Amino acid sequence: MKRTAGRNTGGKLTAFTRRVHSAVRSIPHGRIASYGGIAAVMGQPRAGRAVGSALCALEDGSDVPWWRVVNRNGEISIKSTIHGPALQRALLEGEGVKFDAAGRIDWERFGWDGSGVPDDVRED
């Protein structure tokens, strides 16, 4: 049985993943942030891919609003089957986020500037 869909670390998360979760947790309600944006807040703007991995390793039941994180196009970039893209879109719309005809979010309107993050995140 391949559990590749969910990278479970067994509850033991690395410091990096921990920071990502903290940053995502700081995203205000009804706002969105890009993977690269989260990485930038952490002091590593090139670690956008790593942010995706960190969120993929997220356990079910965590207080991390992973659905508020999208790609640079303002579109859902999820490929997982557990927390699918449909769920993310539903959660975002539930917070008042609007999608255009192309299924993209207006970055100028719902984009998060990255303010209000704890110093624990920028441990660079």
Add this chain to the structure above:
DNA sequence: AAGTTGACAAGGA
């Protein structure tokens, strides 16, 4: 320990 994968991003055609 080493190689491959992935919920990304930027640049070129």
Add this chain to the structure above:
DNA sequence: TTCCTTGCCAACT
């Protein structure tokens, strides 16, 4: 503007 290739960083096998 869209599609393809290259580069990054961390996690997984």
